[in-house]
Amino acid sequence: MHKRLFTPGPTQVRAEILKELATPQIHHRTPEFSELYADIQSKLQQVLFTKNAVLLYTASSTGAMESAVTNLVAKRCLNLVNGAFSERWHEITVANNVPCDTFELPWDTAIKPEMVDEQLATGKYDAVTLVYNETSTGLMNPLESIAKVVAKYPDVFLLVDAVSGMAGAPIETDAWGIDFVLAGVQKAFALPAGLAVAAISDRAVERSKTVPSRSYYFNIPLMYKSHLKNQTPSTPSIPHMYALNAQLTDMLAEGMEKRFARHAKLASIVQAWAMKHFDIYPEEGYRSQTLTSVVNTKGIDVPTMINRLADEFNLRIANGYGDIKNKTFRIAHMGDVQIDEIEGLLKAIETVLGL
Numbered sequence: 001m002h003k004r005l006f007t008p009g010p011t012q013v014r015a016e017i018l019k020e021l022a023t024p025q026i027h028h029r030t031p032e033f034s035e036l037y038a039d040i041q042s043k044l045q046q047v048l049f050t051k052n053a054v055l056l057y058t059a060s061s062t063g064a065m066e067s068a069v070t071n072l073v074a075k076r077c078l079n080l081v082n083g084a085f086s087e088r089w090h091e092i093t094v095a096n097n098v099p100c101d102t103f104e105l106p107w108d109t110a111i112k113p114e115m116v117d118e119q120l121a122t123g124k125y126d127a128v129t130l131v132y133n134e135t136s137t138g139l140m141n142p143l144e145s146i147a148k149v150v151a152k153y154p155d156v157f158l159l160v161d162a163v164s165g166m167a168g169a170p171i172e173t174d175a176w177g178i179d180f181v182l183a184g185v186q187k188a189f190a191l192p193a194g195l196a197v198a199a200i201s202d203r204a205v206e207r208s209k210t211v212p213s214r215s216y217y218f219n220i221p222l223m224y225k226s227h228l229k230n231q232t233p234s235t236p237s238i239p240h241m242y243a244l245n246a247q248l249t250d251m252l253a254e255g256m257e258k259r260f261a262r263h264a265k266l267a268s269i270v271q272a273w274a275m276k277h278f279d280i281y282p283e284e285g286y287r288s289q290t291l292t293s294v295v296n297t298k299g300i301d302v303p304t305m306i307n308r309l310a311d312e313f314n315l316r317i318a319n320g321y322g323d324i325k326n327k328t329f330r331i332a333h334m335g336d337v338q339i340d341e342i343e344g345l346l347k348a349i350e351t352v353l354g355l
């Protein structure tokens with residue numbers, strides 16, 4: 001029996017979208033393919049409020065994170081770290097021998113614009129990495145106000161991991177001046193894992209041509225050259241592209257403002273429930289619109305609860321991440337989830353816990 005996913009990636013995929021994956025294959029060096037690519041392109045630009053190119057990676061999000069730091073740092077990168085995924089981005093930067101430093105905060109604390117300002121004022125950096133929505137903690141960093149600060153430093157590029165935020169919370173790529181913003185499609189896009197998208201500014205493309213190449217598969221100048229022909233340099237996951245195209249059509253039909261409002265409403269329901277019975281992990285004012293990390297204030301047996309939800313109700317939520325496993329558990333409210341579905345989930349948790 002299928003367990004409906006309320007996990008922060010992968011998320012539940014609608015049956016109609018799964019069917020798109022079975023579209024008969026086309027060859028990737030044909031006009032039909034370029035048409036599909038161009039179609040996806042213009043829709044992604046609407047979702048991301050941008051005129052920038054949106055690159056497609058046949059990889060999970062980690063590939064696009066690696067592409068950003070290997071192609072867009074000419075001098076030194078500042079990795080902002082306040083959770084497991086921002087820590088991973090630092091590890092990726094180090095693993096690729098890209099010069100970098102971290103600015104670290106406790107996992108329940110948001111990065112504030114003035115902290116970024118202080119770091120950039122040293123003049124040491126020409127790029128900064130930020131995770132918009134920390135999926136490990138359900139914390140949303142204030143992207144718009146951080147972007148304003150970064151914009152004061154014309155040589156510093158803002159690289160954003162928006163993996164679990166994109167398509168669930170607003171990202172005004174051009175208005176906020178974001179040079180690179182990436183996401184894997186298995187989170188708020190509600191598609192199967194295996195494809196990532198990233199909007200890249202013109203100046204970032206230009207810089208990538210001057211940075212000594214550190215990568216082949218994730219090489220931005222090569223990807224961009226193909227992009228101009230509505231192509232990818234190597235064979236992409238065409239099934240994913242059909243599914244993404246169909247999902248984008250549905251997302252734009254719902255309307256982005258409405259989609260964001262639905263996510264905000266889902267978040268308010270789950271957060272109110274969490275405050276009534278437990279507590280919420282990140283500091284107030286920075287709680288995520290797409291997932292909630294609930295603090296286990298009652299000392300419940302988290303794995304048992306998760307297993308019973310799966311066995312008795314065919315619903316799956318996630319334990320806490322890393323060090324805060326069992327001390328927290330996570331409920332995702334992103335993608336195509338509807339209000340009645342999240343209410344049903346919360347009821348089921350109450351039944352399992354006897355609340």
Ligand SMILES: *Cc1c(COP(=O)(O)O)cnc(C)c1O
Pocket residue numbers: 009060061062063085131133134135161162163164184187193
């Ligand atoms: C899921 C996630 C990742 C990693 O994604 P993969 O698709 O597993 O490579 C990175 N960053 C954030 C914020 C995530 O939520």
